[in-house]
Amino acid sequence: MGMFGREQLAMMVRPDRVHRALYSDPAIFELEMQRLFGRAWLVVGHESQIPAAGDFLTTRMGRDPVIVTRHADGTVKVMINRCSHRGSTVCEDARGHCAEFVCPYHGWTYRTDGSLRFVPLAHGYGRDVERKKSELGLVNVPRVESYRGFLFASLAADGPTLSDFLGPLSSSFDDMVDRAPDGEVEVAGGVFKHAYHGNWKLVLENHLDGLHPNYVHASSVQAARDAPDPAQPERYADIAIRQMRQNGAPEAIWESIGIWTTDFGHGYMADYHSDSRLVVGMDNPVFAGYRERLEHKIGKERAAKVLSVTRWNSIVYPNCSFMGQFRQLRIVHPLAVDRTIVYTYSFRLKGAPEQMYRDTIAFANVVNGTASWVLTDDLEVYERVQKGLTAQAGDWVYLARGYGGDADDAGRTRRGATGTSELPIRSQFAAWLRYMTAE
Amino acid sequence: MGAIESTGVASDAALREAEQLLFREAWLLDQHRLDEWLDLFTEDATYWVPLERGQLDPWNTSSIIFDDRTLLQIRVRQYTHPRAHARLPAARTCHQVGNVMILGSDGSELRVGSSLVLVEYRKERQRVFGASVEHRLRRTPAGLRVAAKRVDLVNSEAELDGIAFLF
Ligand code: FES
Ligand SMILES: [Fe+2]
Numbered sequence: 001m002g003m004f005g006r007e008q009l010a011m012m013v014r015p016d017r018v019h020r021a022l023y024s025d026p027a028i029f030e031l032e033m034q035r036l037f038g039r040a041w042l043v044v045g046h047e048s049q050i051p052a053a054g055d056f057l058t059t060r061m062g063r064d065p066v067i068v069t070r071h072a073d074g075t076v077k078v079m080i081n082r083c084s085h086r087g088s089t090v091c092e093d094a095r096g097h098c099a100e101f102v103c104p105y106h107g108w109t110y111r112t113d114g115s116l117r118f119v120p121l122a123h124g125y126g127r128d129v130e131r132k133k134s135e136l137g138l139v140n141v142p143r144v145e146s147y148r149g150f151l152f153a154s155l156a157a158d159g160p161t162l163s164d165f166l167g168p169l170s171s172s173f174d175d176m177v178d179r180a181p182d183g184e185v186e187v188a189g190g191v192f193k194h195a196y197h198g199n200w201k202l203v204l205e206n207h208l209d210g211l212h213p214n215y216v217h218a219s220s221v222q223a224a225r226d227a228p229d230p231a232q233p234e235r236y237a238d239i240a241i242r243q244m245r246q247n248g249a250p251e252a253i254w255e256s257i258g259i260w261t262t263d264f265g266h267g268y269m270a271d272y273h274s275d276s277r278l279v280v281g282m283d284n285p286v287f288a289g290y291r292e293r294l295e296h297k298i299g300k301e302r303a304a305k306v307l308s309v310t311r312w313n314s315i316v317y318p319n320c321s322f323m324g325q326f327r328q329l330r331i332v333h334p335l336a337v338d339r340t341i342v343y344t345y346s347f348r349l350k351g352a353p354e355q356m357y358r359d360t361i362a363f364a365n366v367v368n369g370t371a372s373w374v375l376t377d378d379l380e381v382y383e384r385v386q387k388g389l390t391a392q393a394g395d396w397v398y399l400a401r402g403y404g405g406d407a408d409d410a411g412r413t414r415r416g417a418t419g420t421s422e423l424p425i426r427s428q429f430a431a432w433l434r435y436m437t438a439e
Numbered sequence: 440m441g442a443i444e445s446t447g448v449a450s451d452a453a454l455r456e457a458e459q460l461l462f463r464e465a466w467l468l469d470q471h472r473l474d475e476w477l478d479l480f481t482e483d484a485t486y487w488v489p490l491e492r493g494q495l496d497p498w499n500t501s502s503i504i505f506d507d508r509t510l511l512q513i514r515v516r517q518y519t520h521p522r523a524h525a526r527l528p529a530a531r532t533c534h535q536v537g538n539v540m541i542l543g544s545d546g547s548e549l550r551v552g553s554s555l556v557l558v559e560y561r562k563e564r565q566r567v568f569g570a571s572v573e574h575r576l577r578r579t580p581a582g583l584r585v586a587a588k589r590v591d592l593v594n595s596e597a598e599l600d601g602i603a604f605l606f
Contacts, residue, residue, distance in 0.1 A: 190490045190500040193598040219520035223513045237509040244513075341598045346501060357499075364501045371488065371504050371602035373517055379601040380525035 003027055006437040013433045015426065016400040020389040022432075023199040023397070029337035036318055036435040037062030040264070041145075041152040041165045043320040043331055044068050044078060046345070048149065048186035049095060054112055057095045059343075060333050061155055066141060067091050067101070068151060069112040078141040078153040079114040090138070094191075101138075114138035148177045149184060160264075168411045169266040172314035176324035178306045179280070181290075181297040182351030185327065189346035189361050194370045196342075196379045198386035200318070200334035201428070203342055206378055207313040207321045207330075208269050208424040210254040211401070213247040216381050220373035221248030230277070234286070239359060240366040242275050244373060249274070257419035260409060265317030265431030267424040271310035271325060279325070281307040289353045297351060317428055326363040338386050344368040399425045457551045457576055458539045460583050465534035465555075468605055473515040476605075477508075481577055481584045484508050488590045488606060503595060503602065514605065530561040530604040542573070548586055549576040555590065559604055569593045570606060 004027060012019035021028055042061050049057050050070040057068050058081060065081035067090075081089045083103040090101040090110060100117060101110045109118040115137040122129050143154040145162040150173055152162050163170070177185055196203075206212065214221070224244035227237070249272050261267040276282035280290065295303040313323050322329035327347040334340055346364045348357050367374050389397065403426070405417025416423035460479070467476040480486070488503040497505040506514065518526045535556040542550040550573060557568040575587040590606040 188499075190494075191596075192490065192501060192503075193596075195598045195600045197600075215522070216524065219517045219523035219526070220513075222520050223516040226516055227509055227513050235507070235509065237507050237513075240510055241513070361498065361501055365505060369501065369503055370599045373513065376525040376601040376603045377523070380603075384524075 004031060009436050010433060013429050014396075016403040017396045017398050018429050019395055020391075020397055021395075022429075023201060023386065023389045024337060026337045029199075029334070031436060032432075033062045033334070035438070036432065037155070037334065039154065039156045039159060039435055039438070040318055041143075041154045041159075041162055041316075042318075043150060043316060043329075044153045045151045046149055046185075046187050046329075046347075047076075047146060047151060048184075050076070052097070054097045054099055055095075056091065056093075056098065056112070058091055058093065059331070061141065061153060062334060064155070065089055066153070067138070068153075071111075071113045075113075076144055076146065076151060077113045078144050078151075079138040080141065082139070083108055084116065084136040084138065108136075110138050114140050148173050165264055166316070167264065167266070168260075168262045168413050169268065169314060169316060171411075172268050172311060172322070172324065175306075175309045175311055176322065176327065176347070178298075179294070179324055179327075180349040180351055181293040183297075184350045185347040186350060187345050188348040188357070189364065192344040192364065192368050192370055194342050194344070194368075194375065194379065196340055196382045197338055198340060198382035199337060199389075200332050200340045202382040202385055203330075203332055203340065203378075204315050204317065204321060204428060205425045206382070207315060208259060208267050209420075210257065210259070210269065210272065211420040212378075212381075213249070213254075214251065216377050217244070217247045217374055219377065220244045223373065236362065238277070239362040240373075242278055243363060243366050246273050246275055246278065247374065251420075254420050255418045259416040259419050259421055259423060260413040261416075261424055261427035262413055263431070265428040266315055267317075267427060268314035269312045269419065269424075271312045272419070273310075279310060281310050286355070290356055293351060293353065315424065315428075317431055326367075327360045328364060328368060330368070340382075399429070453549065454539070454541055456583060457541060457549060457574075460576060460585070461536050461539060461551065461553055461574065464585070465536045468534055469532055471518075471529055473518065473605075477511055477515055479585050480508060480511065480588075481579060481586045482508055484511075484585055485587045486511055487588065488592065488595070490595055492591070492596060503592070504606075525601060525603040528561065530559050532560075532604055533558040534606075536572075547577055550574070551576055555606065557606060561603075564600075566600075568606070572606075 044059055045057050045068050053070050053072045055070045067079050067081050069077045071077050083090050085108050088103055088105040090103045107120040111117050116133045141153045141155055142157040145152050224241045227241050230238035230241055253272055257272050258270040273279050276284040280287050313321055315321050319332045329345045331343045346360050366372055399422045402417040402421025402423055406414050406423045409415040464479055486506045487497055490501050490503050494500050517523050518529055536553050538554040540552045542552045553572045555570040555572050559566045570590045570592045573589045574585055576583050577586040
């Protein structure tokens with residue numbers, strides 16, 4: 001790793017451009033796993049996935065396999081999925097319930113907080129094995145916290161609190177959860193797991209990129225425009241048709257919407273939809289029943305306030321992208337400098353009419369499905385970018401759109417000059433450099 | 440996938456007719472004759488590739504594809520756009536349909552099970568998919584047509600690269 005000292009890294013991140021090696025050099029990727037994914041708070045799941053003691057899920061933090069459990073005392077534990085004996089994973093199920101984890105290799109048995117309960121033929125490991133047992137549990141990830149049901153963990157023992165880390169971006173989680181009449185959301189509806197041959201940053205950059213839909217998604221915009229107009233009674237296909245058409249919103253719309261960033265590389269963009277069937281805050285009669293329930297639970301005034309938030313994607317740098325409007329959350333798993341997996345989860349608004357959930361499923365299928373008209377074109381472009389950035393000619397990737405026009409905004413945010421400003425990417429790289437050069 | 444419901448032996452003629460329709464469907468996809476392929480489906484047809492093994496319905500769980508005729512038309516249409524990035528060039532496929540069996544009939548519709556092995560090639564990458572498939576075939580004035588198709592991929596729950604072709 002000697003190649004990339006802190007000075008070199010600093011030279012590769014300029015205010016309006018970055019070096020292509022940040023997307024394509026395996027040595028940089030290794031450093032990112034240690035310094036960025038090894039330090040930042042990462043989204044690892046949601047409380048609703050592990051409601052009862054003994055419930056667990058498995059995921060990754062960076063490349064590291066981890067188990068997230070609900071321990072007997074009700075607390076959430078995150079442990080490295082690696083037996084302390086000779087290293088086998090102790091659990092391979094995506095989700096489940098168990099009293100303990102038994103390593104398949106030689107039977108070492110761990111409690112749901114990772115502590116080592118039982119070692120078969122223990123005496124064979126030496127006389128002091130009983131004493132050592134307390135040190136031979138599964139390695140616990142040092143920091144675990146939750147914000148409004150969303151579970152975060154950090155591989156670093158020290159660092160900013162989750163509350164400092166999220167800062168103003170926590171309002172996007174509030175937006176998602178406040179929409180539930182019962183004040184809670186739950187994971188439901190299956191997990192899309194899509195992969196692409198490209199760097200993990202590409203997907204986070206794309207989700208706040210209002211310039212791309214008219215180009216990347218031109219074919220699905222046109223095919224949806226050619227389809228029959230949505231009519232009454234509503235058909236299942238209408239959500240897809242409406243959403244794909246909206247991606248072709250005029251450039252003036254994309255330019256006019258707000259886009260904000262916060263410390264630590266997070267950011268969010270305002271909604272670009274003008275179709276009232278896709279925006280609860282507009283007065284489409286489809287949402288009347290839902291509005292009523294929300295008003296009944298939290299009062300008319302508060303409900304109006306909740307629904308007045310029209311926010312599209314939010315990014316929690318470096319591993320999550322989510323949105324309250326259609327209750328989607330994506331976790332980014334970097335596998336290699338040029339290989340990334342994205343898990344997409346849907347959420348049910350507790351206490352909302354069934355129609356709201358059906359909208360969520362229909363929306364997930366059209367936008368986040370592995371065979372979606374929309375997503376497949378994004379993936380194609382990520383792979384083309386990755387291919388282009390391996391070329392030795394041309395060192396720089398330009399991120400200058402809107403540069404010079406970024407301005408401080410209310411609540412410790414910065415706002416882009418226009419909705420298509422590349423401010424979010426500049427902000428992600430500013431955070432990247434801080435993680436990568438911190439001692 | 441339901442078990443075989445009819446204990447009687449389906450007539451050779453019915454089996455052969457169903458088989459020919461499935462083979463023709465596969466051939467049209469491989470030939471990329473998508474308009475003709477779409478014509479094999481009834482107006483109220485559904486085309487379903489569930490996300491989860493044993494998935495009960497397309498309403499409460501997402502699907503890799505769950506299309507009605509309108510959405511299928513959009514899929515077919517998307518290929519014709521000059522900036523259909525993931526579809527230019529279109530993936531080349533080889534659909535191998537086997538183990539065709541009449542699973543039963545409920546009045547006007549025939550339930551036909553088959554297995555699919557699909558080889559896909561695009562841009563220096565080749566992938567293999569396997570699936571068990573169930574068709575519901577309906578007799579119409581225009582001939583036997585597909586009223587529903589369900590494709591259960593063996594790896595539907597896997598981490599998958601984008602899918603820009605039809606099963
Ligand atoms: S590797 Fe786990 S018990 Fe030996
Ligand atoms: Fe996109």
